[in-house]
Amino acid sequence: MSFTQHDYPDVNPQEFLRKPLLERIRILSNHWVEHGFGTPSMVAVLYITKVTVLYILGGVVVATVTSGLPAFWHVSQWWNEPIVYQKLILWTVLLEAMGLGGSWGPLAGKVKPMTGGIQFWLRRGTIRLRPWTWVPFTAGNRRGWPDIVLYAALLVSLAVALVAPGVPTDSLLDRLPHNTSGLVNPALMVAPIVLLILVGLRDKTIFLAARGEQYLPAMVFFTVLGFTDMIVALKLLIVVVWVGAGISKIGRHFARVIPPMTSNSPTLAKLPAFKRAMYRAPGRDLRPSRLAEFMAHVLGTGVEVLAPLVLLFSHNKPLTVAAVVLMLGLHLYIISAFPLAVPLEWNVLFSFATVFLFLGFPAWEGYAVGDMSSPWLTAGIVAALLFFPILGSFRPDKVSFLPSMRQYSGNWACSVWAFAPGAEAKLDRVHRPAHNQIDQFIAFGYDPEWAAVIMNLPATFRSMHTQGRGLISVLLKHLPDIDARTVREGEWVCNSLIGWNFGDGHLHDERMIAAVQEQVGFEPGELVVAWAESQAWGSPVQHYKLIDAALGVVETGTWRVDDVAEAQPWLPDGPVPTTVTWSRFRDGRGAMA
Template sequence: MGFLKQNTPQVDLEEWNKGTRAEKIIPMARHWAEVGFGTPVALHLFYVAKIAAYILGAWLIVLTTTGIDGFTNVAQWYAEPIVFQKVVLYTMLFEVVGFGCGFGPLNNRFFPPMGSILYWLRPGTIRLPPWPNRIPLTKGDRRTAFDAAVYGALLVVLLVALFSDGTGLAAGTEVGVLPAWQLWTVLGLLALIGLRDKVIFLAARGEVYGSLTVACLLASHSVVDMIVAAKLVCLVIWLGAATSKLNKHFPFVISTMMSNNPVFRPRWIKRRFFEHFPDDLRPGRASRFLAHFSTAIEGLVPLVLFFSHGGWAGGIAAFVMLCFHFGILSSIPMGVPLEWNVFMMFSVVALFVGHPDIGLGDMTSPLPILLFVVVAGTVVLGNLFPRKVSFLPGMRYYAGNWDTSLWCLTPSADAKIAKNIVAIASMPAAQLEKFYGSKEAAQIPMYMGYAFRAFNTHGRALFTLAHRAMAGHNEDDYTLTDGERIVSTAIGWNFGDGHMSNEQLVAALQQRCGFEPGEVRIVMLDAQPIHRQTQQYRLVDAATGEFESGYVDVADMVTRQPWDDTVPVHVLRSSTLR
């Protein structure tokens, strides 16, 4: 791994190009297993600098508050409720502008390194309303000046709140809390723009920072209720994420993430996370242990943290959770949810260390419990009905189990997308060619991306189903593109959520591009419901609609190698109109 140069697999391109897609993935997968994506050290340092900038920004903004003084006097003010309120809103702003999750080259964003604000302040771009047929005044998929104005208003109100002083010297605070009207306005604008475009709500990480803004709102009634509510939201995040990892997929996430970890650099360490390198690249004993151990920590330690009310048990639990999130942070995972992990570490300190004695028995109203029920209920529904609930509000973070899609595009379809949609970034293949200098050189990172997807269990199903999606056509005429990459270009933000690359986006693109039958074929694979051991799939032609559906068994995916595209498929419905 070089400081400025990516460590890429060394293959004979002429011979390598003669292989099938599965055969071409093999050397990429073996390289990933012992090197990872080969990210240059300088790029990792860039993300480290971004984390530092995020922390410094929050620090300086907090210090603009009247009554909070001393850059190094953190111990005197870190537990002030208004500090927590401002960090919540600051992180929401950081994310919804586009600097957080999904930023930069580790999310395949090269030119420019972000979308978000560049799209959402621009009328004419695609928006995806969550319930257009149920919520009045939300139909349509074109962003209007009104949508851009509401998004801009959200940014402005967040900035106003960040530079406001506290009001209402209630018990538990010496400098007051943010005015309730500011928090109500943030929530109102977030809800309004979310009903017009679910992507912005998800990008703002509404399930985390939106829920915590509701908790912060309770401070105008009772600071104690705010602290309890915020603690309960954190508890749901941890327990929800842990519960979603009780599956057969998560060890595959661990082995993939650890092989890409910049801290564990020796190749012999990375190889130990696999069953038997180089022939058996399923998760090894170390990956399985780490998966189960980390799930136990995430599911059990927060209970100690919440119910211990401080003391030595609470102190140990807080230290363990800080180490837990730092472990994720230091691996610089793909998708880069870096600042989120920093925020969760801050929450441990500000809420559980700063206010260890405040618990359920101190509530002055049932509102914290009501918030808990709503957030936890969403998590339950998300795990039972993953097609209906995004993996973000479903708290299925990095569980290896989320909706995915794989798009099979002809060159003519690629050209139509580039010509007919309002976008900031070019199509993924074009970005890679520009970054790596030629179409031939771009093949290596493209197949490294295939290997990354294939290391996750759903990748085996996606590449198997791609054969069925292109049946009757020459597969060499298609370029396979991850649905996330399409979303990145078309709507400006992506973070592993197949809900943004489903039939709704297909319809929006078809309306603009007028694809011919066979030009765009898409594999859509639902996440696994927690109570079943199958995953539903749909094969869709952008011009003619769904032409096949069925399911694959999870057991058949977890027993195969990353390059194996022969997963048994159970067809439930098939159309003769292919």
């Protein structure tokens, strides 16, 4: 891996681009085994610098200076101060809401500019996606002055709460009588809470980018709970996030996440043998090896479910410390892998939260689940925290995979977009502060032909996961000219259109495509999208939609998860079987040339 140069596949770009789609996927998926996306090492350094300087150092400095605490290098004097934890959460929400956290930079398809978020959300006319059409005063799919004012007010309200000095509370002083820094003023938390909800009702993208499903409950706890109840509620929150994510990884999907994520890790650049060991037979069979299955279901799922439960209920210090070490190891591995959604800040915060909550305020010092002021309060908080994960697991069409707590489980809604020759350029008609990713790479200095080769990698990455094989199969069955089309990974396209994505296909479903079509005006057949919903609990299938930008949904159907889990990324045995449940075409097999 070069520090400044992309690790290109060993192909002639002109010849490669003339090959059939499945042959391109075969070549690139085997290239991915050892090289991943091939990003220059300087990109990893860029992310490390951003996280270290902007997020960690910036957050700690702001939290300590504004709270009257010793300088940031005196870690022992502030690491267990409650106001520091509160302000680090506010700092995280502020950066995430600006687009400076997850889904930032080249690994999220943002090359020039590297920041989406705020550049889209403070601009009139950009696409916004309301979560529910029945909510009054949210009609339309373009951003207007009300949206900009609400979003700007949210950022200001977060900043005000962040820089304001703490205030003492009786419940805090009862437990920590020598505390002098206090807590974030609960009155200052009301505005961020209300504004985040209002902004989210107008545009779900911003709510999800701010990770409202996790940080909004924390801000509510800061506002309404006494100190001990607040600490225990924060423990319940983080454990629900961990355990929910762990349980969601049970199934056929997650083991297919581990190999391509490991292959993309710059930390393992000098260990190609370890990367190859993630697959059964690199070059021929890219299903996960036994080692990958072990990493997925023992080191991943097992640790993410059992260790948090130990942390929540253990009164034994050595056992608690061991569980803390396991969780720190899990988050460090994710950080070191630089997954394409790049949730680095989230993993750093959860690493700090693990130490702060379970060693700073351990159960044996009066911060156990049973120490909440009322069992009814405990039951109510648990029920509220579990509502969306349970609903979203049974009805993934109703809830984003983020509130469903399926972080990086491999079980996502997703899409693959197929443009007729030249049609991708029509996306330039969409009002946005960015261009298509291939144009961003070229503007950054990439040769146009190599940029075109690289832009085949995201769709290949998708095909290395279960859903991608189903999506490609659907396109193959309906597009006889698929080899001449420009095939793009939907999440990357979405990033260039609305400024953010984090693996949530609900942000690039038929409603978002309709918003794009309103500005672009594709002709029938020019843009065809295969879109899939997450697998629901208890269901052996995934549901898909075939969407023509000009015509809307033209087919719905299902495929069996077992079939896509066993297929190779390049589908050497042909498209996986699908069952059509509705079709615009009489026989359900209409071609869309």
